[in-house]
Amino acid sequence: MVRAPCCEKMGLKKGPWTTEEDQILVSYIQQHGHGNWRALPKLAGLLRCGKSCRLRWINYLQPDIKRGNFTREEEDTIIRLHQILGNRWSAIASKLPGRTDNEIKNVWHTHLKKRLQNKQNVSSSPKQLPRSARKPEPSSTHLTAMSPQLSSSEMSSITQTSMKSAENNRSELKSQQPDIISMESFPLIDESFWTDPMSSVSSGESSESDPSTLNFSIDIDGSELLLEGSDNSPNIDGNMDLWYNLLVGSGDLELPPDFY
DNA sequence: AAGGGCCTCAACCGCCGATTG
DNA sequence: GCAATCGGCGGTTGAGGCCCT
Numbered sequence: 001m002v003r004a005p006c007c008e009k010m011g012l013k014k015g016p017w018t019t020e021e022d023q024i025l026v027s028y029i030q031q032h033g034h035g036n037w038r039a040l041p042k043l044a045g046l047l048r049c050g051k052s053c054r055l056r057w058i059n060y061l062q063p064d065i066k067r068g069n070f071t072r073e074e075e076d077t078i079i080r081l082h083q084i085l086g087n088r089w090s091a092i093a094s095k096l097p098g099r100t101d102n103e104i105k106n107v108w109h110t111h112l113k114k115r116l117q118n119k120q121n122v123s124s125s126p127k128q129l130p131r132s133a134r135k136p137e138p139s140s141t142h143l144t145a146m147s148p149q150l151s152s153s154e155m156s157s158i159t160q161t162s163m164k165s166a167e168n169n170r171s172e173l174k175s176q177q178p179d180i181i182s183m184e185s186f187p188l189i190d191e192s193f194w195t196d197p198m199s200s201v202s203s204g205e206s207s208e209s210d211p212s213t214l215n216f217s218i219d220i221d222g223s224e225l226l227l228e229g230s231d232n233s234p235n236i237d238g239n240m241d242l243w244y245n246l247l248v249g250s251g252d253l254e255l256p257p258d259f260y
Numbered sequence: 261a262a263g264g265g266c267c268t269c270a271a272c273c274g275c276c277g278a279t280t281g
Numbered sequence: 282g283c284a285a286t287c288g289g290c291g292g293t294t295g296a297g298g299c300c301c302t
Binding site: 015038050054088089101 | 292
């Protein structure tokens with residue numbers, strides 16, 4: 001049974017790719033596609049491992065790769081998505097056509113992280129705390145399941161640094177509050193949400209009970225999810241703008257001046 | 261001009277979930 | 282059901298270029 005042993009690295013080349021290797025890889029994939037990455041280098045006549053070939057193709061040789069500096073808009077998008085998704089580079093990359101996860105990861109670590117840190121330092125003042133001080137987690141977001149309703153203390157436990165941790169938190173909450181919330185009533189927003197035509201967002205409106213609260217309801221495959229932002233919440237500050245811009249795609253809402 | 265430190269980014273590493281036999 | 286591989290992901294590394302003194 002099973003396949004040939006994996007990672008037979010003996011005799012395989014490492015390090016930077018030559019133009020000859022690039023040409024071999026490109027012409028092979030153009031002719032045959034990349035059915036099996038592990039078998040590809042052998043079939044193409046490359047002394048590389050399949051992983052190396054895959055990486056080279058995805059990050060550099062693919063025809064629709066966009067080279068060159070990131071635009072300000074792209075950088076802003078990365079920052080916003082990172083606030084919500086955390087270090088899920090591939091998910092962020094999927095929202096930036098022509099950009100790869102590796103490229104985005106690099107630009108984050110070399111430029112954007114510093115940019116955020118600098119702006120936070122510059123915007124610090126006795127009357128205005130830095131964002132990091134006002135927000136416990138960089139991407140914390142207040143989510144409310146439309147039905148059933150949760151108390152504010154219950155909601156605060158659904159604060160997360162990424163969608164992945166959000167899933168974990170919901171699992172935790174489910175185990176703690178089995179009668180209050182179910183996974184079915186609190187659907188996960190993942191990558192498919194952003195492109196899934198079944199998902200839709202209604203425009204934001206102030207809560208009737210609390211005018212400082214802004215609600216957005218999202219229909220995900222028939223399940224309604226409410227995003228709730230409140231001035232009273234230390235976690236929501238700024239994030240309603242993020243949600244709104246990302247979900248509704250409006251450029252009208254401006255991020256706070258100290259955001260960057 | 262030299263060289264030391266910093267920055268950038270392509271590539272590698274190791275892990276994990278999915279898939280396969 | 283189990284074991285092994287595959288594909289994909291995020292973290293890390295290091296060579297080379299750039300900048301500053």
